[in-house]
Amino acid sequence: MLKLDKKDTTLFLVVIAMTLLAPFIMNPFPTDSGLAQFNAGYPDLMQRFAIFGIFAIGFNILFGLTGYLSFGHAAFLGVGSYAAVWMFKLLSFNILPAIFLAVLVAAIFSLAIGFVCLRRSGIYFSILTLAFAQMSFAMAYSVLSNPSFNLTNGETGLQVYADDPQILKGSGPDATHLFGLEMRNTFTLDVGAWAFQFNLGFYICAMFLILAFYISLRIFRSPFGLILRAIKTNQTRLNFTGTNSRPYTLAAFVISGMYAGLAGGLMAAMDPLAGAERMQWTASGEVVLMTILGGAGTLLGPILGAGFIKYFENIFSKINDSVLQSWFSFMPDGLSDFFVSIVHPFVGKGWHLTLGLLFMLVVTFLPGGLVEGGQKIWSRLRNKDKDGGAKSTATTPAE
Amino acid sequence: MGILEIKDVNKRFGGLQALSNVNLSVKEGTIHAIIGPNGAGKSTLLNCLIGKLIPDTGTVTFEGQSVLGRKPHEINQMGISRVFQTPEIFTDLTVFENVMIPCLAKRDGAFQLNAFKPVLGETDIIEKAEQMLIDLKMIDKRHEIASSMSRGDKRRLEMAMCLAQDPKLLLLDEPTAGMARADTNNTIELLKEIQEKRGLTMAIIEHDMHVVFSLAERITVLAQGTPIVEDAPENIKGNKKVQEAYLGGAHE
Numbered sequence: 165m166l167k168l169d170k171k172d173t174t175l176f177l178v179v180i181a182m183t184l185l186a187p188f189i190m191n192p193f194p195t196d197s198g199l200a201q202f203n204a205g206y207p208d209l210m211q212r213f214a215i216f217g218i219f220a221i222g223f224n225i226l227f228g229l230t231g232y233l234s235f236g237h238a239a240f241l242g243v244g245s246y247a248a249v250w251m252f253k254l255l256s257f258n259i260l261p262a263i264f265l266a267v268l269v270a271a272i273f274s275l276a277i278g279f280v281c282l283r284r285s286g287i288y289f290s291i292l293t294l295a296f297a298q299m300s301f302a303m304a305y306s307v308l309s310n311p312s313f314n315l316t317n318g319e320t321g322l323q324v325y326a327d328d329p330q331i332l333k334g335s336g337p338d339a340t341h342l343f344g345l346e347m348r349n350t351f352t353l354d355v356g357a358w359a360f361q362f363n364l365g366f367y368i369c370a371m372f373l374i375l376a377f378y379i380s381l382r383i384f385r386s387p388f389g390l391i392l393r394a395i396k397t398n399q400t401r402l403n404f405t406g407t408n409s410r411p412y413t414l415a416a417f418v419i420s421g422m423y424a425g426l427a428g429g430l431m432a433a434m435d436p437l438a439g440a441e442r443m444q445w446t447a448s449g450e451v452v453l454m455t456i457l458g459g460a461g462t463l464l465g466p467i468l469g470a471g472f473i474k475y476f477e478n479i480f481s482k483i484n485d486s487v488l489q490s491w492f493s494f495m496p497d498g499l500s501d502f503f504v505s506i507v508h509p510f511v512g513k514g515w516h517l518t519l520g521l522l523f524m525l526v527v528t529f530l531p532g533g534l535v536e537g538g539q540k541i542w543s544r545l546r547n548k549d550k551d552g553g554a555k556s557t558a559t560t561p562a563e
Numbered sequence: 564m565g566i567l568e569i570k571d572v573n574k575r576f577g578g579l580q581a582l583s584n585v586n587l588s589v590k591e592g593t594i595h596a597i598i599g600p601n602g603a604g605k606s607t608l609l610n611c612l613i614g615k616l617i618p619d620t621g622t623v624t625f626e627g628q629s630v631l632g633r634k635p636h637e638i639n640q641m642g643i644s645r646v647f648q649t650p651e652i653f654t655d656l657t658v659f660e661n662v663m664i665p666c667l668a669k670r671d672g673a674f675q676l677n678a679f680k681p682v683l684g685e686t687d688i689i690e691k692a693e694q695m696l697i698d699l700k701m702i703d704k705r706h707e708i709a710s711s712m713s714r715g716d717k718r719r720l721e722m723a724m725c726l727a728q729d730p731k732l733l734l735l736d737e738p739t740a741g742m743a744r745a746d747t748n749n750t751i752e753l754l755k756e757i758q759e760k761r762g763l764t765m766a767i768i769e770h771d772m773h774v775v776f777s778l779a780e781r782i783t784v785l786a787q788g789t790p791i792v793e794d795a796p797e798n799i800k801g802n803k804k805v806q807e808a809y810l811g812g813a814h815e
Contacts, residue, residue, distance in 0.1 A: 388678040401651040406639035408673035
């Protein structure tokens with residue numbers, strides 16, 4: 165199907181099912197139960213899962229395949245967001261032209277930056293991309309937002325005002341929409357104690373995520389992808405094999421820049437606002453974390469990593485002391501206070517600490533990320549099934 | 564006229580004259596060895612051949628075209644393949660993928676954005692790579708990851724990668740350096756076999772005499788940046804100048 169082999173087709177179908185059924189999967193706990201705060205099935209967060217999934221999939225095409233570690237990918241995301249919001253300001257709230265321009269502008273931008281940065285490899289490449297991204301951030305934050313030429317609206321962030329031209333708007337809706345269907349439209353399905361929310365914006369993002377995943381799958385299995393992997397392994401040999409690695413790395417860079425632009429455009433499409441902080445180096449670092457945590461160079465890894473980090477950011481950070489108190493309230497007073505004070509640094513504002521620890525554990529014990537962890541568990545289970553656990557040594561990888 | 568012509572090449576690093584007036588001609592279909600003691604300028608000469616260094620004066624031509632100042636991939640596109648001192652292979656990829664890449668590069672040139680064709684649909688490339696692995700008796704290892712193989716197998720794989728491109732000239736830079744005797748002998752056998760089957764032109768830079776005398780049809784001896792003798796192996800063995808170059812230091 166779709167020019168994929170059997171294994172890839174299965175993988176693709178699993179991804180489609182997971183994405184389309186996300187409102188159910190992310191919402192496992194009944195609304196009134198104490199665990200409801202661990203539900204992630206609300207539109208805002210699910211949109212973010214999909215958008216950052218796209219961002220990480222694109223980043224993985226560059227980092228996972230060629231091994232070039234870019235520390236400036238957030239710049240392309242930010243540029244995409246600005247382009248999209250400008251389309252809203254000038255044309256109308258229809259998301260299609262906005263997303264189209266976001267991808268196009270990000271492509272041009274990444275072509276220019278990639279052309280310069282890819283003259284170097286390794287740490288120098290990373291630093292160059294970081295420098296360019298910070299330059300873009302500074303430009304967006306201050307340089308390009310003076311009264312005579314206001315492209316980014318500086319600190320406030322670019323947004324749509326009532327007196328903007330919006331020449332194509334006519335009688336169209338006053339919020340982002342796709343030919344009249346507003347992104348914020350949500351249908352709630354009540355089943356027993358559960359309330360599942362189906363949001364149009366999320367399904368638009370999900371469609372793009374599926375498309376993004378499909379394209380990345382095809383790239384991974386193409387001769388182009390094979391040569392990108394060869395670049396990661398041994399560039400000297402590749403050059404002496406008659407291949408010029410520069411255009412290949414540049415193509416990978418631009419493709420991943422376009423993915424970032426798409427993610428940025430979608431972000432603006434869900435919420436028509438673009439701020440400079442989207443381009444900051446912390447945002448670039450985040451996508452690196454997502455990719456490595458999930459498994460760089462794997463197909464599924466970036467999506468898992470993105471989901472994992474966004475889940476932590478939004479769920480763990482909401483657990484405050486009163487929530488903790490209620491968890492440990494079954495214990496005697498002194499003991500519950502003790503446990504609360506122990507857990508306290510790891511949740512709420514301290515969610516970064518938990519994430520950091522998890523990241524350390526994953527990188528140390530599972531260099532292949534969560535995907536490798538999953539594969540290890542899977543192969544161990546299968547071996548146990550076959551030989552009743554007798555041959556468990558066979559699964560330990562030879563190092 | 565040889566396929567590879569080196570004319571009046573000079574190269575100086577600061578005060579050291581690394582190559583002085585090197586003239587050399589590699590004839591088509593022969594195995595030509597370039598030998599010499601350490602510091603004789605073998606590596607400098609090789610680096611001039613592959614475009615890494617540009618000589619101060621002189622020309623290096625391959626089939627009448629200058630190779631000087633060209634990038635590695637351009638030199639390869641001209642028909643020159645190179646075998647490195649330590650096998651340079653794609654260690655993270657499987658043996659089969661390793662051989663597919665040179666086939667792809669041969670067909671597609673320096674760059675081709677075919678991001679949406681599945682690799683598995685490239686039947687011509689797959690057939691060619693399979694044939695190459697059968698020729699070099701590696702077909703049973705096709706799914707192995709290249710880094711897991713022995714040094715001798717890595718060398719064999721590297722040869723397969725080079726041969727998959729049907730090069731006109733194969734450059735070998737100390738192909739047996741640091742190898743155990745058994746691996747060395749295997750490599751010699753492999754090279755002989757290739758030469759017999761394909762009549763390939765090879766230029767070998769080497770200082771292991773055992774390798775040189777079992778392979779080469781023509782030998783050039785370099786000493787202090789100058790070729791002192793060029794002759795058939797049987798004449799080189801008895802040559803006085805060569806003995807001096809290798810052992811002479813002790814008598815001075």
